[in-house]
Amino acid sequence: MTYSFLRLAAEALRGNAGWTPAWRDPEPKRQYDVLVVGGGGHGLATAYYLAREHGISNVAVLEKGWIGSGNAGRNTTIIRSNYLLPGNEAFYEHSMQLWEGLEQDLNYNAMVSQRGVLNLFSTDAARDAAARRGNGMRLHGVDAELLDAAQVRAMHPYLDFDNARFPIKGGLLQRRGGTARHDAVVWGFARAADRRGVDILQNCEVTGITISNGRVTGVDTTRGPIGANKVGLVVAGHSSRLAAMAGLRLPIESHVLQAFVSEAIKPLIDGVVTFGAEHLYISQSDKGGLVFGGDIDGYNSYAQRGNLPVVEAVMEACMAMLPMLGRLRVVRSWGGIMDMSMDGSPIIDRAPIDGLYLNTGWCYGGFKATPASGWCFAHTIAKDAPHRLNAAMRLDRFATGALIDERGAGPTPNKH
Numbered sequence: 001m002t003y004s005f006l007r008l009a010a011e012a013l014r015g016n017a018g019w020t021p022a023w024r025d026p027e028p029k030r031q032y033d034v035l036v037v038g039g040g041g042h043g044l045a046t047a048y049y050l051a052r053e054h055g056i057s058n059v060a061v062l063e064k065g066w067i068g069s070g071n072a073g074r075n076t077t078i079i080r081s082n083y084l085l086p087g088n089e090a091f092y093e094h095s096m097q098l099w100e101g102l103e104q105d106l107n108y109n110a111m112v113s114q115r116g117v118l119n120l121f122s123t124d125a126a127r128d129a130a131a132r133r134g135n136g137m138r139l140h141g142v143d144a145e146l147l148d149a150a151q152v153r154a155m156h157p158y159l160d161f162d163n164a165r166f167p168i169k170g171g172l173l174q175r176r177g178g179t180a181r182h183d184a185v186v187w188g189f190a191r192a193a194d195r196r197g198v199d200i201l202q203n204c205e206v207t208g209i210t211i212s213n214g215r216v217t218g219v220d221t222t223r224g225p226i227g228a229n230k231v232g233l234v235v236a237g238h239s240s241r242l243a244a245m246a247g248l249r250l251p252i253e254s255h256v257l258q259a260f261v262s263e264a265i266k267p268l269i270d271g272v273v274t275f276g277a278e279h280l281y282i283s284q285s286d287k288g289g290l291v292f293g294g295d296i297d298g299y300n301s302y303a304q305r306g307n308l309p310v311v312e313a314v315m316e317a318c319m320a321m322l323p324m325l326g327r328l329r330v331v332r333s334w335g336g337i338m339d340m341s342m343d344g345s346p347i348i349d350r351a352p353i354d355g356l357y358l359n360t361g362w363c364y365g366g367f368k369a370t371p372a373s374g375w376c377f378a379h380t381i382a383k384d385a386p387h388r389l390n391a392a393m394r395l396d397r398f399a400t401g402a403l404i405d406e407r408g409a410g411p412t413p414n415k416h
């Protein structure tokens with residue numbers, strides 16, 4: 001069924017009796033060409049682009065819970081391509097371009113909203129770093145504008161410009177950045193993949209990876225064994241656990257990242273604003289709640305709930321940037337498990353076992369990458385080789401030293 005205004009009008013007239021489920025709920029087949037483990041945004045996008053770009057539709061996405069129950073449905077929905085390093089910038093800009101046509105491509109309203117992403121700075125050194133990043137982006141053909149304090153004040157007059165510790169001196173703006181509704185992205189990719197023949201198997205946890213003569217032959221699941229020629233692992237914070245099933249140890253740590261939503265208020269913040277002096281990013285949802293977050297929790301965990309020290313740090317940053325938020329109530333908070341890599345950049349690569357492929361290391365920046373991650377991972381699986389756009393995102397860079405250290409923080413996940 002194609003969604004359109006005419007369809008909407010017709011269904012309104014006949015009592016909405018004609019809508020069909022957005023995707024099927026099939027039984028697992030015994031054998032697939034490709035199994036994608038993980039029904040987050042990246043896994044579903046991988047399946048979609050395998051079918052659309054490479055004609056490989058004998059594919060199943062295996063999800064242990066329900067699709068979107070992981071980080072895909074827990075993030076703060078920010079999309080942008082304001083990266084600096086050559087191994088990253090072209091990839092994230094490709095993602096931004098895919099976002100720009102995504103809703104037409106998927107025939108699904110993912111509420112992509114290019115409302116602008118503004119990164120504030122409070123020191124001269126931070127201004128220099130922002131100018132350098134902006135110049136790097138422009139050299140790659142990506143939009144970037146360096147704003148002074150007066151220009152920021154005209155856009156966001158409610159910020160605390162004269163904060164004694166963190167005076168706002170300006171910001172780096174990417175107007176094409178913004179937000180997208182995270183669970184609608186998941187549903188859109190699921191529906192579009194299903195329409196091309198992909199099986200989406202929910203409540204299907206992978207419990208083992210079968211390997212014969214050095215080659216992957218399938219997986220064991222809570223719904224029985226499933227055979228496959230190729231298996232792609234796209235399980236975010238659970239990457240190390242899945243890789244261990246194949247005898248691999250990854251350069252990944254799992255940490256909780258929390259997010260918060262305030263009670264709904266009248267329209268106040270019409271873009272995304274981030275505050276680098278402390279660590280804070282904030283936007284306002286279409287329902288009116290302020291959506292915000294900060295750093296990861298300091299220690300490793302698989303628990304999808306956060307801890308109080310980070311709550312305190314995030315609220316402090318809120319008070320420094322927007323003191324009026326002190327009068328608002330937080331109505332919800334939650335956590336997701338981040339796959340923190342040792343240089344802060346992702347891995348999209350073949351594993352050192354034939355037929356096994358890895359997609360991980362997104363840290364807390366993987367939502368914006370969803371379309372390009374699926375696009376590049378599909379290419380890597382289909383062609384058995386990386387695309388130019390993910391050529392630098394190799395697993396062996398941690399052995400060769402060809403790191404993509406975007407934040408210059410080195411192997412310190414809590415600093416990325």
Ligand SMILES: Cc1cc2nc3c(=O)[nH]c(=O)nc-3n(C[C@H](O)[C@H](O)[C@H](O)COP(=O)(O)OP(=O)(O)OC[C@H]3O[C@@H](n4cnc5c(N)ncnc54)[C@H](O)[C@@H]3O)c2cc1C
Nearest residue numbers: 038040041042064070071072075076078206336366367368
């Ligand atoms: C609070 C928070 C805020 C964030 N904010 C942003 C942001 O503003 N912008 C941004 O770009 N990024 C953000 N991120 C990061 C982004 O959400 C992730 O990097 C991205 O969603 C990860 O890819 P995914 O969607 O495929 O992961 P997930 O949705 O986590 O998908 C992985 C799936 O694998 C499944 N799985 C795990 N183990 C198994 C198994 N054994 N068998 C079968 N299935 C399994 C899980 O259930 C899960 O559904 C944020 C993350 C969090 C938690």
